[in-house]
Amino acid sequence: xxxALKAPSRRAFxxxxxxxxxxxVAGAAAAGxxxxxxxxxxxxxxxxxAGVDETPYGLPIRFEADVVRxxxxxxxxxxxxxxxFTPIHALDGTITPQGCAFERHHSGAIELAKExxxxxxxxxxxxxxxxxxxxxxxxxxENHVYFCECAANTGMEWAGAQLxxxxxxxxxxxxxxxxxxxxxxxxxxxxxxxxxxxxxxWVYVEGADASSNGRSIPMEKALDDVLVAFKANGxxxxxxxxxxxxxxxxxxxxxxxxKWLRRxxxxxxxxxxxxxxxxxxxxxxxxxxxxxxxxxxxxxxxxSPSPQSPITHGPGPMVISGLAWSGxxxxxxxxxSKDGGITWETARLGKQGDTKALTRFYxxxxxxxSDMLLQARAMDETGYVQPTKAQLREQxxxxxxxxxxxxxxxxxxxxxxxxxxxxx
Amino acid sequence: MxxxxxASIAALLIASPALAGDKLGLGRxxxxxxxxxxxxxxxxxxxxxxxxxxxxxTGEEVFAAACASCHGDFAEGVDNWPVLAGGxxxxxxxxxxxxxxxxxxxxxxxxxxxxRSMPFGAAQTxxxxxxxxxxxxxxxxxDLVDDDFELSHENFAEFTMYNADGFIIDDRAxxxxxxxxxxxxxxxxxxxxxxTMRASVLDVTPDVEEDSASxxxxxxxxxxxxxxxxxxEETKTEEVAVAALDxxxxxxxxxxxxxxxxxxxxxxxxxxxxxxxxxxxxxxSFGGVDGYRYSKVFKAAAEEGRVWDDESMAAFxxxxxxxxxxxxxxxxxxxxxxxxxxxxxxxxxxxx
Numbered sequence: 001x002x003x004a005l006k007a008p009s010r011r012a013f014x015x016x017x018x019x020x021x022x023x024x025v026a027g028a029a030a031a032g033x034x035x036x037x038x039x040x041x042x043x044x045x046x047x048x049x050a051g052v053d054e055t056p057y058g059l060p061i062r063f064e065a066d067v068v069r070x071x072x073x074x075x076x077x078x079x080x081x082x083x084x085f086t087p088i089h090a091l092d093g094t095i096t097p098q099g100c101a102f103e104r105h106h107s108g109a110i111e112l113a114k115e116x117x118x119x120x121x122x123x124x125x126x127x128x129x130x131x132x133x134x135x136x137x138x139x140x141x142e143n144h145v146y147f148c149e150c151a152a153n154t155g156m157e158w159a160g161a162q163l164x165x166x167x168x169x170x171x172x173x174x175x176x177x178x179x180x181x182x183x184x185x186x187x188x189x190x191x192x193x194x195x196x197x198x199x200x201x202w203v204y205v206e207g208a209d210a211s212s213n214g215r216s217i218p219m220e221k222a223l224d225d226v227l228v229a230f231k232a233n234g235x236x237x238x239x240x241x242x243x244x245x246x247x248x249x250x251x252x253x254x255x256x257x258x259k260w261l262r263r264x265x266x267x268x269x270x271x272x273x274x275x276x277x278x279x280x281x282x283x284x285x286x287x288x289x290x291x292x293x294x295x296x297x298x299x300x301x302x303x304s305p306s307p308q309s310p311i312t313h314g315p316g317p318m319v320i321s322g323l324a325w326s327g328x329x330x331x332x333x334x335x336x337s338k339d340g341g342i343t344w345e346t347a348r349l350g351k352q353g354d355t356k357a358l359t360r361f362y363x364x365x366x367x368x369x370s371d372m373l374l375q376a377r378a379m380d381e382t383g384y385v386q387p388t389k390a391q392l393r394e395q396x397x398x399x400x401x402x403x404x405x406x407x408x409x410x411x412x413x414x415x416x417x418x419x420x421x422x423x424x
Numbered sequence: 425m426x427x428x429x430x431a432s433i434a435a436l437l438i439a440s441p442a443l444a445g446d447k448l449g450l451g452r453x454x455x456x457x458x459x460x461x462x463x464x465x466x467x468x469x470x471x472x473x474x475x476x477x478x479x480x481x482t483g484e485e486v487f488a489a490a491c492a493s494c495h496g497d498f499a500e501g502v503d504n505w506p507v508l509a510g511g512x513x514x515x516x517x518x519x520x521x522x523x524x525x526x527x528x529x530x531x532x533x534x535x536x537x538x539x540r541s542m543p544f545g546a547a548q549t550x551x552x553x554x555x556x557x558x559x560x561x562x563x564x565x566x567d568l569v570d571d572d573f574e575l576s577h578e579n580f581a582e583f584t585m586y587n588a589d590g591f592i593i594d595d596r597a598x599x600x601x602x603x604x605x606x607x608x609x610x611x612x613x614x615x616x617x618x619x620t621m622r623a624s625v626l627d628v629t630p631d632v633e634e635d636s637a638s639x640x641x642x643x644x645x646x647x648x649x650x651x652x653x654x655x656x657e658e659t660k661t662e663e664v665a666v667a668a669l670d671x672x673x674x675x676x677x678x679x680x681x682x683x684x685x686x687x688x689x690x691x692x693x694x695x696x697x698x699x700x701x702x703x704x705x706x707x708x709s710f711g712g713v714d715g716y717r718y719s720k721v722f723k724a725a726a727e728e729g730r731v732w733d734d735e736s737m738a739a740f741x742x743x744x745x746x747x748x749x750x751x752x753x754x755x756x757x758x759x760x761x762x763x764x765x766x767x768x769x770x771x772x773x774x775x776x
Contacts, residue, residue, distance in 0.1 A: 072630050073630065077686075078504075131451040138450055161623040163628065164629040189448060270468075278527060287520070290595065383605040399520050420622070423619055
């Protein structure tokens, strides 16, 4: 191994040593010294705590203050048109709280009140319509859990191991339970007879913000599972997630999930907007670019241990945990390798995978304290197997930014620290 | 519903709770004026374009005023802002330069995006003629037209972009899915696995302590001090007046100023862009830069003799539109008091 390394992440290292120190206190207690946390009456066990009115809307306790979205400043010219990253290294289960779910804005997050909200449906429809927010809540509504992944997630890793933290390599993803109206119900309300043969028709969707972020969606998808959503995880969408109404396009790249949705136009061709030509297209090795690469292929990553979540407890029993997802449907299996892909064992799924939603996996295992090269490999219900970085590069070259769903490797060192690496 | 529905779509509709014809009578009919106001997208064949025209010469002027602060006078891009010109024959490189000239397949996309979403911070303010002129200038800056070129709704459809044939429709189902499926290898999948690259070598990961108030560490303090020292040395040689300012705060303010630099320039060689020059702004009258077209509210404040001091600047930067109702500054405001203090220190470090 290379000795002339910089420390992978000072925070990860400090957090690691701090936790090891705490662990050794507990260890001392086990060795015979009574633990004062148990033998002495603590303040919280004697005095009273906070009253019910203290926080009308609660935030995480202050000890969790570092579980926050983070930005990579050098990625973009301005935070107004930028992206930040979900702290997936510190989360478990599958649902992402809205307050730490990654944000991507093209002209900043806007404040749009429900009473100022209007949704127009026009174009090749029988009757162009305008809905208010209240109108939307009068349609039959549904609940679905879906992941939303930016097409650029893991994009910085195309050229090689770059960012030392799963938050940064894989944090352009979140997973929420949405409440909303199927788009097909709204299209039906406007009437599609005027559109004629629907098999070659499109809907063009745009937002109310300055970027408008317009995207074309083929009618077949629009009539399938697209939702016009107004709640996430049981509460109103947060401003940064498109309050009061956003589009949910299950399994497809996040850029199509238009926030502050204001207009749906039925068209006879794709608009070929800026976001579907100059951006979110994939340049191949010969310079040709793939367009309309909407589906996010199956992908997985180990969230713990990882560079921001090192092993702090030393050798012995441990849980390797991560997330898997597929835009084609359900995750059926996740395999984990500790030796960089030479041998694999099948992990346990937290629960049966939902279609187009995050699935949590666990490998309950023993660590002998030696180096590990940790990898996860997802399979979905179509039989697709997540490719290695080498396999992806063989097909697409290295000119791409988007749709990188390669297998990720973490190097776990004997002291428990982890680093983002690439392996042969 | 249409009798021409293909089978899969028909099946979807029948399976859904909202059956064809089963309308709820919700919403109201959109009025023609409303549709005209919002339906402004332009299709690749030119449908949706309003009548109008603009030439390269006019475009250069409009571009300099509305676009150049981010994209550069020659569309070459400033800092991290998009480069609009050049990059031809780079698409098969590892770092392709994807500009309007080298990459964008449709002219309609350029017109539509400029007209609807630009300039950044003042979208939907360009007229149709201005948009034609800007698009003509962008083509000129890419050497795709001559300097006497005029673009209009009449000749729009005749223009074919350089990379018009450069795109294929998603073919992953054929090229990738077939080879990446089936029962995967579980044992002896390769001879060895050696580390070939490490993220720490590049060292581009953000320092995550910075935004975490709960754990200030000796490490980050040392680093801040080092940055401050360097900054102090640089400023010392330039200006004596800076000595009174906390160099660490000035350095912090320089970072925060990135949010402002979209529209404002400061220091030697600064020019008015979409916002006025900020050199010497602290202690200056409101609306006090010659040659900058201020909004009415700024002109009124200038007449009242108001002067930028710590208090007024802090109030303005926290909530610009609330403090000076009618300002055309599109910036929404700084959320943290620490950022406001830092930027005021930074502004003071340029006393003009």
